[in-house]
Amino acid sequence: MADLIDVRDLSIDFDDRGTRxxxxxxxxxxxxxxxxxxxxGESGSGKSVTAQAMMRILPRNATIASGSVVFxxxxxxxxxxIVRLVPDGRAMRRIRGARISMIFQEPMVSLSPLHTIGDxxxxxxxxxxxxxxxxxxxxxxxxxxxxxxxxxxxxxxTYPFELSGGLRQRAMIAxxxxxxxxxxxxxxxxxxxxxxxxxxxxxxxxxxxxxLGMAVxxxxxxLGVVANVAQSVVVLYRGRVMESxxxxxxxxxxxxxxxxxxxxxxxxxxMKPGERLxxxxxxxxxTGPLVETRKAWPADAGSEHLRVRNIVKSFTTRAGGFxxxxxxxxxxxxxxxxxxxxxxxxxxxxGESGxGKTTLSKVxxxxxxxxRGEVTYNDRGRTIDVVHASSDALMQFRRRVQYIFQDPFGxxxxxxxxxxxxREPLVIHGIGDADHRAQMAKELMRLVGLDPRYLNRYPxxxxxxxxxxxxxxxxxxxxxxxxxxxxxxxxxxxSIQAQVLNLLKDxxxxLGLTYLFISxxxxxxxxxxxxxxxxxRGRIVEIAPREVLFRHPMHPYTLGLLAAVPYPDLAxxxxxxxxxxxxxxxxxxxxxxxxxxxxxxxxxxxxxDGHRVRMQxxxxxxxx
Amino acid sequence: xxxxxxxxxLMMIPTLLMVSVIVFTIIQLPPGNYLESYIAELEAQxxxxxxxxxxxxxxxxxxxxxxxxQYLRWVGGMLRGDFxxxxxxxxxxxxVVGDRMLLTVIVSFATILFTWAIAFPxxxxxxxxxYSWGDYGLSFLGFLGIAIPNFMLALVMMYVAxxxxxxxxxxxxxxxYIGKPWTWDKVKSVLEHSWxxxxxxxxxxxxxxxxxxxxxxxxxxxxxxxxxxxAKGLPPRKVLRKYPLRMALNFxxxxxxxxxxHIISGAEITAVVLSLPTTGPMLLNALKSQDMYLAGxxxxxxxxxxxxxxxxxxxxxxxxxxxxxxxxxxxx
Numbered sequence: 003m004a005d006l007i008d009v010r011d012l013s014i015d016f017d018d019r020g021t022r023x024x025x026x027x028x029x030x031x032x033x034x035x036x037x038x039x040x041x042x043g044e045s046g047s048g049k050s051v052t053a054q055a056m057m058r059i060l061p062r063n064a065t066i067a068s069g070s071v072v073f074x075x076x077x078x079x080x081x082x083x084i085v086r087l088v089p090d091g092r093a094m095r096r097i098r099g100a101r102i103s104m105i106f107q108e109p110m111v112s113l114s115p116l117h118t119i120g121d122x123x124x125x126x127x128x129x130x131x132x133x134x135x136x137x138x139x140x141x142x143x144x145x146x147x148x149x150x151x152x153x154x155x156x157x158x159x160t161y162p163f164e165l166s167g168g169l170r171q172r173a174m175i176a177x178x179x180x181x182x183x184x185x186x187x188x189x190x191x192x193x194x195x196x197x198x199x200x201x202x203x204x205x206x207x208x209x210x211x212x213x214l215g216m217a218v219x220x221x222x223x224x225l226g227v228v229a230n231v232a233q234s235v236v237v238l239y240r241g242r243v244m245e246s247x248x249x250x251x252x253x254x255x256x257x258x259x260x261x262x263x264x265x266x267x268x269x270x271x272x273m274k275p276g277e278r279l280x281x282x283x284x285x286x287x288x289t290g291p292l293v294e295t296r297k298a299w300p301a302d303a304g305s306e307h308l309r310v311r312n313i314v315k316s317f318t319t320r321a322g323g324f325x326x327x328x329x330x331x332x333x334x335x336x337x338x339x340x341x342x343x344x345x346x347x348x349x350x351x352x353g354e355s356g357x358g359k360t361t362l363s364k365v366x367x368x369x370x371x372x373x374r375g376e377v378t379y380n381d382r383g384r385t386i387d388v389v390h391a392s393s394d395a396l397m398q399f400r401r402r403v404q405y406i407f408q409d410p411f412g413x414x415x416x417x418x419x420x421x422x423x424x425r426e427p428l429v430i431h432g433i434g435d436a437d438h439r440a441q442m443a444k445e446l447m448r449l450v451g452l453d454p455r456y457l458n459r460y461p462x463x464x465x466x467x468x469x470x471x472x473x474x475x476x477x478x479x480x481x482x483x484x485x486x487x488x489x490x491x492x493x494x495x496x497s498i499q500a501q502v503l504n505l506l507k508d509x510x511x512x513l514g515l516t517y518l519f520i521s522x523x524x525x526x527x528x529x530x531x532x533x534x535x536x537x538x539r540g541r542i543v544e545i546a547p548r549e550v551l552f553r554h555p556m557h558p559y560t561l562g563l564l565a566a567v568p569y570p571d572l573a574x575x576x577x578x579x580x581x582x583x584x585x586x587x588x589x590x591x592x593x594x595x596x597x598x599x600x601x602x603x604x605x606x607x608x609x610x611d612g613h614r615v616r617m618q619x620x621x622x623x624x625x626x
Numbered sequence: 627x628x629x630x631x632x633x634x635x636l637m638m639i640p641t642l643l644m645v646s647v648i649v650f651t652i653i654q655l656p657p658g659n660y661l662e663s664y665i666a667e668l669e670a671q672x673x674x675x676x677x678x679x680x681x682x683x684x685x686x687x688x689x690x691x692x693x694x695x696q697y698l699r700w701v702g703g704m705l706r707g708d709f710x711x712x713x714x715x716x717x718x719x720x721x722v723v724g725d726r727m728l729l730t731v732i733v734s735f736a737t738i739l740f741t742w743a744i745a746f747p748x749x750x751x752x753x754x755x756x757y758s759w760g761d762y763g764l765s766f767l768g769f770l771g772i773a774i775p776n777f778m779l780a781l782v783m784m785y786v787a788x789x790x791x792x793x794x795x796x797x798x799x800x801x802x803y804i805g806k807p808w809t810w811d812k813v814k815s816v817l818e819h820s821w822x823x824x825x826x827x828x829x830x831x832x833x834x835x836x837x838x839x840x841x842x843x844x845x846x847x848x849x850x851x852x853x854x855x856x857a858k859g860l861p862p863r864k865v866l867r868k869y870p871l872r873m874a875l876n877f878x879x880x881x882x883x884x885x886x887x888h889i890i891s892g893a894e895i896t897a898v899v900l901s902l903p904t905t906g907p908m909l910l911n912a913l914k915s916q917d918m919y920l921a922g923x924x925x926x927x928x929x930x931x932x933x934x935x936x937x938x939x940x941x942x943x944x945x946x947x948x949x950x951x952x953x954x955x956x957x958x
Contacts, residue, residue, distance in 0.1 A: 059856050090862045099859035111850040114869050115949055126858040161948045177858070 004074045004081070005032040006185055006217050007056070012069035012085075014051055014060070014241075025051050025064065027241045035076050035184065038211065038218040040232035040249075042225065042264075044282075044495040045466065048241040049221045053187045056219075057098055058089040075101060076184050100130035103178035107190035109170035113162040119146070120158030123177045130181050142180060148213075149176045149206060167355070168199040175206065182214055189221045196354040196522050197566040201581045204231055204568075223495045225268060226568030229253060230576050237261050253572050267500035268570050269529035271552055279504060279529065282497035285451030285471070287508050292438070292445050296481050296513060299345060303383035307345040307516050308484060312338050313365055313375035315358075335361040336372070337540035337603070343484075345380075348510060348517040350531030350548070352524055352563065358540040359520045363486045366518070367405060368396060379403070382483070401431055404477035408489035410469035414461040420447075420472055421457040427479040446475040450505060467498035471505065478509070484516045491526060503530055525567050528552055533612075536560045539589060541603060543596075546613035556615045558583060558592045594618065627944075627951075634940060638933050643701075645929040650697050653918050653925075659689055660713040660916045683713070700922060710919025714912070719923050723905065727927075729798055730904040732816070733823055738885060740828040741835055749839030754866065756844060764836070771833030780826045780899040787822050798823070798902050826896050835881070842877050846870035872946075879943055883936035 014026040026048045033039045041049045054060045056071055071084040087094040103126070106112040113122060124142040127133060133141070139158065146154040149172040162170055171191065178186055188207065192200035208231060211218050220231055228235055229249070236246040237258065245258040256262045266280040315336040336358040343349045351359045364370040366377055368388050377388035379399060386399050404427075407413035414423055424443040428434055434442065444454040450471040461469055470490060477485055487506065491499040507530060509515060521527050527534055528548060535545040536559060544557040555561050565580030589598045595617040598604050606614040661680055668675050684690055688699050703710055709719040748768075752761045787793045797804070799815040806812060846852070847870050855865045897906035905924060912921040944951050 057857055059853055090856075095859040095861060097859070098857055104854075104857045106850060106854065108850060112854045114851045114855075114873075116872055116947060117868075118948075125855075125860070129859055163949055174854075177854075 006035045007033040008072040010070050013067040015065050015067045017063045025241050031236045033217050036215050038232050040228040040235045041221045043238035044497045047238040058094050099126040100181045101183050102185045103183040104187040105174045105178045105191050107193050109174050119160050119173050127180045145176045145180045185217045187219045201566040201576050205578045225570035229570050230568050267497050269525045279500040281501040287451050288448040290445030292442050305344050307380050308343040309378040310341050311376040314373045334540050348531045350527035350534040351520045352527050353537035357537045359537050401480045402482050403484045404482040406477050406487045406490045410466050419458050450475045486518045488520045543616045550611045550613045649925040709923040712920040714917045719919050726905050736824045737828045740824050741832045744832045745835035749836045752840040753843035768833040768836045771829045776896045777899045780896050783822045842874040846873045879939050882939040886931045886935040
């Protein structure tokens with residue numbers, strides 16, 4: 003049978019203010035009808051450019067220098083060389099959305115906020131097929147049902163901002179598939195989603211692929227995703243194909259050093275204690291005299307660093323009242339959470355988006371006022387009551403506690419040079435003179451493995467990983483003791499992720515830092531944390547030392563989260579059943595004694611080895 | 627939705643009341659009142675003053691009463707449609723304003739339409755052809771439009787109109803129609819004259835709007851949902867019309883609120899230069915001679931326009947943008 007897509011010697015140039023940069027260099031691959039090909043590589047490797055060229059939606063400054071993309075429609079039409087078509091011409095538009103369609107990484111920004119889901123999903127249908135409005139809407143409804151919308155007729159009338167991230171991505175998929183294309187290009191379709199949602203979306207794409215008999219080109223940097231969906235793999239690095247072939251060959255006998263390095267860079271649960279990830283490119287961290295002048299933790303200060311007791315934080319939705327503002331129903335983002343972080347420990351906090359982990363970290367910073375509860379911080383023997391601290395005490399507290407953010411792009415001001423960014427904390431707290439601050443900025447750069455000569459550059463000239471390192475350097479400027487890391491690596495490629503994780507670990511050991519490490523990725527938390535708490539709907543459901551939690555996970559929610567992590571290992575495919583039994587279900591539907599309702603949420607019960615699990619105590623007594 | 631509209635309309639009442647207090651205070655700030663400066667002027671010229679008339683007016687308008695009482699009188703009158711009496715013109719304010727208000731409205735609306743008609747296509751062209759020669763050329767013209775002072779453009783245009791088209795200089799109609807009842811010829815004469823002020827007043831606004839529309843549209847054009855729409859196979863023009871243009875409209879609509887007062891107040895100097903019988907020059911005079919009721923009515927009228935303009939743009943936004951309609955407390 004003829005190949006559906008035959009990409010041959012495709013080269014693409016970018017014009018960057020007069021200079022030509024080769025983004026893609028003689029790339030060739032083929033996709034058979036109904037097959038799944040994964041295009042793997044880190045950001046900037048040319049994966050997305052390849053997909054854009056296949057749809058002819060390249061940015062304006064890109065040109066196809068050479069090569070061909072031959073598309074052979076499975077219904078017996080003549081082969082078409084897409085490269086020879088006019089980008090926005092009629093022939094190309096007939097292919098786009100009808101025969102080849104595409105889904106993107108960010109479901110929120112990929113949908114228009116002003117048009118209903120029904121309008122956007124049905125648009126391609128009315129464009130490519132002669133079909134009556136009624137029949138079209140019926141077909142759209144049917145497609146929405148297939149991708150898992152609980153109430154398709156209602157979904158037709160909703161707007162994207164009314165949906166959760168997972169449902170938005172489902173709407174994107176419905177939009178791409180409504181014309182039954184023969185090829186679906188999925189550009190990082192699950193990168194912006196939680197692991198549990200990722201597992202469900204991958205499964206959905208697979209089952210729809212079988213139903214509709216289409217081929218899939220999946221673009222990803224996550225080898226775990228590749229192992230779970232692909233039949234063959236093409237590895238791209240700096241615009242060139244490093245390796246390609248059927249998936250078992252690629253995973254069992256990775257030939258190219260780049261692929262081998264990529265496989266080693268992913269954290270997994272079978273790592274031996276003390277085993278280090280090997281990043282694709284390592285960074286050299288170097289401490290300097292100013293950074294090393296930190297005083298050691300006093301021996302008599304105690305080992306308890308931060309204590310959080312019974313924190314409750316709820317948000318009220320505003321309901322529109324007539325002249326008088328009515329308070330809507332309150333939503334408890336954090337519900338009675340207690341935890342203790344010991345000095346020098348890395349405390350992992352795991353849960354899906356919306357479980358309240360970020361809200362909790364903001365309460366600890368006192369960026370938010372809790373409704374109830376206590377936060378006590380041990381400042382080298384001096385106790386600070388964070389919730390009731392005066393503004394002076396709070397200022398002091400904030401020198402000791404710093405924050406690393408998820409988004410390396412949004413958390414650095416584009417209008418400040420790196421020097422200004424690193425200096426700002428020192429200026430705010432009035433530490434040192436100009437010389438001292440300049441010296442400190444240089445040392446901080448070396449500390450995170452960046453060249454101090456880059457200090458006068460602006461953030462936009464750095465890559466995502468480098469920016470995240472700048473964020474880390476800024477957090478270290480005040481020599482804090484506790485750092486709250488909120489998803490510090492989830493916006494980064496795996497190759498960069500290992501680099502940043504290693505850096506965080508090294509800094510912790512060198513400087514004696516304490517971390518609260520928030521993430522939705524269990525494998526990442528497993529790599530860095532000493533003790534881990536799993537959070538769900540504002541409550542901690544399970545808390546245990548790292549080895550215990552992963553050896554004997556008990557709570558169905560934890561089990562579900564564990565099952566949702568895709569391994570770069572063909573022998574261990576995702577078990578969607580386990581995901582659905584645990585993480586994807588409502589607390590009321592969990593098996594006894596773990597099920598809970600808002601009225602009776604059970605409590606954390608000690609089960610030995612510092613392991614506590616939330617369950618209904620009445621049931622436990624009955625069982626005993 | 628209905629509740630929201632009612633709420634917004636009711637909100638206009640306290641806003642206008644507050645404005646009326648401020649307007650009244652500002653008018654009363656300079657020492658004295660119209661009658662006093664009128665008497666002083668007459669006496670300085672050695673003419674006799676009709677004491678009886680002055681006393682009558684003083685009593686009739688309560689100028690001898692404390693300020694809060696005067697204020698209540700003024701506001702109460704306005705509510706009943708009585709805008710008071712212009713001392714300078716010796717007749718009720720409504721009569722003085724009459725035609726001028728109508729002409730102001732005509733010129734203003736023509737200006738708004740002119741602004742939109744020119745700014746829209748040029749803005750879209752500039753954004754979709756960014757950094758092309760067309761974009762550079764139109765941007766240059768736009769900056770020129772912002773930079774040239776209105777009164778200067780007015781003088782140039784008057785000269786051109788007179789020399790090239792033979793239109794009489796100044797005014798909004800040929801002199802023979804002034805004060806005459808409306809006839810077809812009069813309308814024609816008004817149309818013939820009004821293009822100059824429309825172009826003059828509209829130029830700077832148009833230029834500014836082109837810049838803003840271009841910037842907004844450029845932002846939207848680089849968004850991911852535009853790529854999504856292209857990936858569906860939509861033709862380029864339809865993509866532009868349905869998605870980014872629709873998003874860029876939001877700013878355009880929220881502009882309406884500030885557009886009305888901007889055009890009316892920005893037109894004053896031009897109106898003086900072109901000696902247009904609109905309200906601008908009259909307001910200037912009334913403020914200078916402390917013709918309290920006339921000035922007050924004008925200012926209140928402007929405030930009313932702003933409030934109505936903002937209301938219209940808010941309602942249009944609610945109708946067009948589901949994010950505003952469905953979040954922020956407005957129930958479905």
